[in-house]
Amino acid sequence: MTTAETPPDAGAVEALAREVVAAHPPATTPLTDLMGAWYDAGLAWVHFPPGLGGLGAERSAQPRANRVLREAGGPEPRTVNTIGYGIVAGTICRFTPPETAARLLRPLATGEELWCQLFSEPGAGSDLAGLATRAVRDGDEWVVNGQKVWTSLAHKSAWGVLLARTDPDVPKHKGLTYFVVRMDSPGIEVRPLRQITGRASFNEVFLDDVRIPDSQRLGDVGAGWFVANSTLGDERTSLGDRVPARGSGTIADAIDLWRARPDRHTPVRRERLTRLWIRAEAHRLTADRARVSAARGTPGPESAITKLVGSELNQAVYEFCIDLLGAEGALVDTYSPDAPDDVSGPTALQRKFLRSRATTLEGGTSEIMRNVIGERVLKLPQEVRNDKGKPWKDVPR
Template sequence: MSGVTEAELADFADTARKWLAGHLPPRGDAAGRSVAVFHNLPFDEERALLGRIQEWLRVKFEAGYGAISWPAEHGGAGLSALHEAVFAEVEREFAHPGQHELTSVSTALIAPTVQLFGTAEQKERLVRPLLRGDTLACQLFSEPSAGSDLAGLATRAVRDGDSWIVNGQKVWSSGAQFADWGELIARTDPGVPKHKGLTAFLLPMDTPGVEVRPLRQMSGGTSFCEVFLDDVRIPDSLRLGEVGGGWSVTMATLGFERGHSGANADLGGGFEQLVADARRLGRTADPEVRRVLADVWLAEKVAALSAQRDRESQLAGEEPGPIGSLRKLDWAQRLKLVSEAAAVVLGPRLVADAGDGTHRWTEHYLGAPGYRIAGGSDEVQRTIIAERLLGLPPEPRADRGMAWKDIPR
């Protein structure tokens, strides 16, 4: 947002820090801090964690820190995205309840999508509860045969009077087992090109015919889910956007997701935890350990400088655009770099629990690859960067202009 000054942001940070100090203790030592990318918790413990995060969202929202960049008339503070970034940075100085993919999806992805495309009734019903943490919503986008090629999805929605009957399967729906709602993309017209025959819906997850099956990940948790839809009836009043306009809704949600990717620096481990463990293990004199620690430190500094560059661009009134794909790709690569560094620092401790706490790095190592897929795979991000940032010729697409029903499968 143009017109915001560094002095104003500094004053805002000081005010936020004082408020946070009255509600949270300072953050603890890095050595014992979680480095997990995805949670590995039993169902009841994960539900309890979500409850604590939801309560913190409510506290922040009531204090004016829950929807900082939202207009006041929509329940926000009416400030800029820069204020939101500053608050997140200051919040990391304190021991807040943590994070979960589902709360991030609800507040940062689906709430703004409903605000952008929803009817007045839909906004009234969902936006404030999503921002406040009272309601949780997941994405029902990807399918077993439509991941990176999301527009090729096959879940069908057929009009039946004032309702739609939906049949199909979704996968990689993070947190679906805890969600109250889902943002569903389904095919409503197979006779037109794949991007044009999609429609978005808001689906109550307790609707008859909805079955959620958590998927066990190699990192141990069940954050990802598959969702089966068997003659699920959705009233047309819960359609999000126009019939056939689902691709615009999808792109808006994915745009929010890519812009949000990497915004939370607490996800997984980083230099601070790596160097703490290296010192504890007496590994800091090893040249290879020093090299990988330097690589991670440099990567984090470059990311911080990139964030500052984006911040200055926003101060000048520029829109982020496809630069979000570059940031998202860099973030996924940085998670991978931290995994590689952890393997060097820990050696056999990465695969054998020595009882000294370092084995927790397996949760980062096994979870990091998930973010090379989430929010659009690395390959998709590179295509966006090539075509929209570098102006290179577009990828050849054999099904361009072809009706979805005629595409060979």
């Protein structure tokens, strides 16, 4: 047995995971019950405190627990609630009272309440701090007006995390406040955006006099940029740390295709595949280092490295696959907003190629990641900013 003073090690976490799947076989247990048991056992986020879906263990133990769940026929937990698990949960844990966190985290973990991220706007994507959505205090509530865009899963979500401007008279980074908001609140309208894949999982969201209780504010008034950077760090870690075992994952698609198409082999393509494999292995090792850093606390700028490298590698691998397919690479078996998320089937590689175009945009563009790495990791001089120190309202837009 472990105690609160001695958090379980990775071996104990794995043993606990085996107990949970033995008591709740994934093949016969409803998903919400299975993931509820997973949360109650402290396996949803093993590094969270006990009682909030965690065990106070090292974050590095999480992959071992998740592997047990997958091998027993269960899901990869993050697929149950993509934005919730990888992006929102950490912010809730850090910035809400334990009783509020518990109320929000359990239905998040079970997938009963999906989450979305209301950050980007038509005029504030890469320059997120320049956002214009306004929140004006009215007693114990805030009245919000504005527009968000590229909001994944907004059409299915029960909750969203929202960054809004509460003080236009100070520089842009200082006048922001962070909220959680019910997506069925009066005044919220969600409109789907069709993607290059044919699906419509992104959305634009309009907020018209949406009222949010002050109790749903995370962090202090005006401290939204600090809270948002916590969320963004988790997002980059989530996008960048999806690095499976050596030789598997994205690079395995290229290797499997290479073996299946000997008629398309050339020395140039062989060298290209070899270089991609080396990049994939370097990415895996770099991600392991970033996980160690993240395990010490709030994810830092190191997550930008794995996000940048992983997203560009993803594109390069599927560009290679399309080249290797030749004329077949132009075929897609479905182009519908209702197409399933499943990426199996005869033209799975083509759909993965189309989807990969988004990886260098979502979670921060590659250009922004390079700025983060240069300024926060390498400590290079910051870019010249014409708006530095100016009140947001005085910055031309």
